[in-house]
Amino acid sequence: MALPGTGQLARLHQSLDQWFAETARDLPWRELDCSPWGILVSEVMLQQTPVVRVLPVWRDWMERWPTPAHLADEPSGEAVRHWGRLGYPRRALRLHAAAVAIRDEHDGDVPDSYPELLTLPGVGTYTAAAVASFAFGRRETVVDTNIRRVHARLISGHALPAPALTAAEMRLADALLPEDRPLSVRWNASVMELGAVVCTARSPKCTDCPVRSSCAWLAAGEPPPSYTPKGQSWHGTDRQVRGAVMAVLREAATPVPREMFEQPPADLGFAPSGVGIPLTALHRLNSAPEQLERALDGLVSDGLAEIHDGGLRLPA
Template identity: 70%
Template structure:
């Protein structure tokens, strides 16, 4: 086990990407923001948005002092914008109940809105140096191949995976943090889902999957459809609301009208993009109803707006 740890952590020391949330000077708040943004979103898209957030809201109290709609607006096109609402809600609790400082244990972090098991473990480890089993998609894939001999992990996290992650974790706090970060990076850069670079892997010789002849996965992962879906229409409606400085009348979402001329610049561009989707009235209504139900939009006297 020590040889395994040494090989992976040594590789990480040489190959790790220089990311701002890995800077020792990064605050626990900055690490929480990064972890929430990185859920289902690649690093290249997160980097500019994270930097803008941290410049605008360097402390939880800074974000908590703003309306939730500003968090949604600043979220931009990262996708899954409910994450912005959860971060805003977490910031409010941190400011109100924790004197503006993030709690520093997994248990206390789980008490924050929108913080689940993975995020609590990741923040406890990377922000506070705690020994915690961090199990994200990349780590699960490395474990599945290296130890389990499987091409891909199970579609959903299992109890066996959690147990294995705990068994592989070094006993020392600092070593466990480095191990978590190193395995995560190995999965992101080398042990990738579609085209693993086994020739660059520091533990290829110990990999059960390679020893088994690199068997194919037992299932075919299904990507989420986008074009023509309710999710795409929701995203287009959200783009209009983010660009608008005042409520947008519901009728403007239905299709091009003379009233569109009242919205110039970025709002007009986003309306045009929405109309280009040619969504039917029922799909538009579902999209708007879903945004209202999720708290991502509100009804104002003049139309729809961010909360």
């Protein structure tokens, strides 16, 4: 793999910068008046989750908790409740913990540097770099799945990046990052956007690509990937059962007796207010008793639920 020369790299920067300025999606966390808190929330929500699902939840959170202090003053269970069906609800707990740390240790302001952002609970290298770049205009190397895929095709000539992030990919991303700080921020955003809407994993729209003439993968004849990506299963998995249990807890105003999860409400003759529909959905899964037990115990162990008055509820 040969890195682009100085002139070619400058043309790549310019081409993607112009394309992004003309075609970028109008997303609220890209607005000039979006707060660093709003950008942090968006980055956590967008992990492994499509924009279309994140948008309504992000807007609800920003209206409900416009600052970290607003969220920190609520029980962590409220963050889980209003996480809705985004999936991976431990992200909601991490955001709540980060909000508490921002309130208590940073005077309510999101830290503005990569090292400080890394000290927040649940904030890893990607999120710290993304927030430092997009919220504060720092020159940081941002590498997510979309960026990795664009780099793999455009520069390395591979259909897909390696199954897991490698040191070589980080070195490549560092080498491609513009020296100019404002341009580096736009480069991060534009490459990410290109991977999300054009250079997609399954059906890339190469005719719409602004840098197709420089693409090593196209030049090589679009060789197939060297491995078959494993899709994440859902139906019948522990994750599906956990999600169904969480749907019940989000709707419950009072602790839900454990037997409610184990037997249909009609068999027991009662049900807490508001949980009839999600309970019915849970029982339609016909999950094995041991799978349901794993789900219930795992949610308690992960801090997503707690035992209270003999039942389960969201954490207080």
